[in-house]
Amino acid sequence: MTAQMKDRPDTWTWLFLGLGLALLPVGLYLALAAPPDANQGYLARIMYLHVPGAWLGYLAFFVTFLYSLLYLFRQDPRLDRVALASAEIGLVFMGLALVTGMLWARPTWGVYWTWEPRLTTTAILFAVYVGYFLLRGAIEDPELRRKAAAAVGILGFINVPISYMSVKWWRSLHQTQSIDLTTGKIHMAPEMLQALLFNLLVFTLLYLGFLRFRAFLAALEARKEEA
Amino acid sequence: MRLKYAVGLLVILGALGYLIFGGLGQNLVYFLTPSEYLEGQARYQNRPVRLGGLVKPGTVQYDKDRLELRFVLTDGVAEVPVVHKGTPPGMFKEGQGVVVEGRFREGTFQGTNLLVKHSETYQPPKEGYTPEEVRKLIEEAK
Numbered sequence: 001m002t003a004q005m006k007d008r009p010d011t012w013t014w015l016f017l018g019l020g021l022a023l024l025p026v027g028l029y030l031a032l033a034a035p036p037d038a039n040q041g042y043l044a045r046i047m048y049l050h051v052p053g054a055w056l057g058y059l060a061f062f063v064t065f066l067y068s069l070l071y072l073f074r075q076d077p078r079l080d081r082v083a084l085a086s087a088e089i090g091l092v093f094m095g096l097a098l099v100t101g102m103l104w105a106r107p108t109w110g111v112y113w114t115w116e117p118r119l120t121t122t123a124i125l126f127a128v129y130v131g132y133f134l135l136r137g138a139i140e141d142p143e144l145r146r147k148a149a150a151a152v153g154i155l156g157f158i159n160v161p162i163s164y165m166s167v168k169w170w171r172s173l174h175q176t177q178s179i180d181l182t183t184g185k186i187h188m189a190p191e192m193l194q195a196l197l198f199n200l201l202v203f204t205l206l207y208l209g210f211l212r213f214r215a216f217l218a219a220l221e222a223r224k225e226e227a
Numbered sequence: 228m229r230l231k232y233a234v235g236l237l238v239i240l241g242a243l244g245y246l247i248f249g250g251l252g253q254n255l256v257y258f259l260t261p262s263e264y265l266e267g268q269a270r271y272q273n274r275p276v277r278l279g280g281l282v283k284p285g286t287v288q289y290d291k292d293r294l295e296l297r298f299v300l301t302d303g304v305a306e307v308p309v310v311h312k313g314t315p316p317g318m319f320k321e322g323q324g325v326v327v328e329g330r331f332r333e334g335t336f337q338g339t340n341l342l343v344k345h346s347e348t349y350q351p352p353k354e355g356y357t358p359e360e361v362r363k364l365i366e367e368a369k
Contacts, residue, residue, distance in 0.1 A: 035351035037350065110315075124243060131236060170256070175346055176347045187349065
């Protein structure tokens with residue numbers, strides 16, 4: 001990032017977006033070529049969309065947390081724009097995780113929704129970041145807006161580890177992690193794992209592209225606001 | 228403050244308050260095991276509860292005409308007879324983890340909602356998985 005305003009997104013942005021979009025069909029192919037599950041049959045394939053969605057939601061809210069902290073220390077509006085861009089993308093992907101989760105739950109668990117710990121904490125997480133944008137819209141003074149948003153961006157993140165760990169900490173209907181980051185155990189056949197990891201990579205590349213692009217748009221908006 | 232957003236913010240804060248203080252408190256214990264229920268019977272009497280455990284193998288009886296499902300729910304220690312009206316979910320089978328919502332009447336748990344709790348393990352079926360074989364598996368699972 002250079003100090004002067006750019007007129008178009010930089011090479012990195014196009015590279016991440018291009019790679020992500022180009023590899024998306026490959027990820028889809030791998031997901032559809034992956035074997036069915038012994039218990040669920042082909043339903044288990046929703047995983048290849050559901051898990052990347054949830055992962056990006058968590059990752060994006062972490063980036064918002066990080067840049068909100070940085071903003072409070074340095075007071076640079078550019079940091080706030082990255083936090084805003086990440087929160088927006090996180091909200092979209094968390095929404096994708098919620099929708100795909102509901103579509104997956106109905107044929108497997110038997111209901112679209114139930115108020116169990118993982119679902120409840122994720123619903124709260126989603127609502128907090130909807131609040132983040134309502135708060136941004138409600139405050140007219142730019143500096144106060146950025147500071148208030150940073151506070152929500154920092155406090156809201158507390159719920160991410162809670163949501164991730166909820167299936168371990170409390171009795172839930174949602175199964176525990178198939179790729180457990182706390183123990184390193186993997187409960188998945190290798191050919192399914194490969195398809196999942198590839199899709200996680202593709203979605204992460206897309207996220208990086210979206211993040212840079214959205215931050216660039218936010219910079220254009222800010223320039224317009226000042227003019 | 229822009230009014231439109233302020234109203235939206237109040238709605239979200241209200242929803243969050245309700246979720247955190249209304250919903251989450253009860254849901255930190257999402258279900259009781261049969262043992263826990265039998266220990267604290269006086270407390271749960273005539274209140275809707277969720278019971279979780281395994282479907283005891285060899286106890287499932289499904290009446291197709293009356294859509295009545297009977298089975299025994301077990302946590303390995305205590306057992307509870309369950310009656311549920313309606314078709315069981317596709318993944319319901321003997322030995323499967325389930326959560327039943329309902330209440331007790333005369334020593335039988337009357338289920339109003341039956342949920343399947345499946346494991347976090349994903350494996351292809353052992354017999355190979357050509358489309359025909361998978362179709363057969365899915366048919367058998369019904």
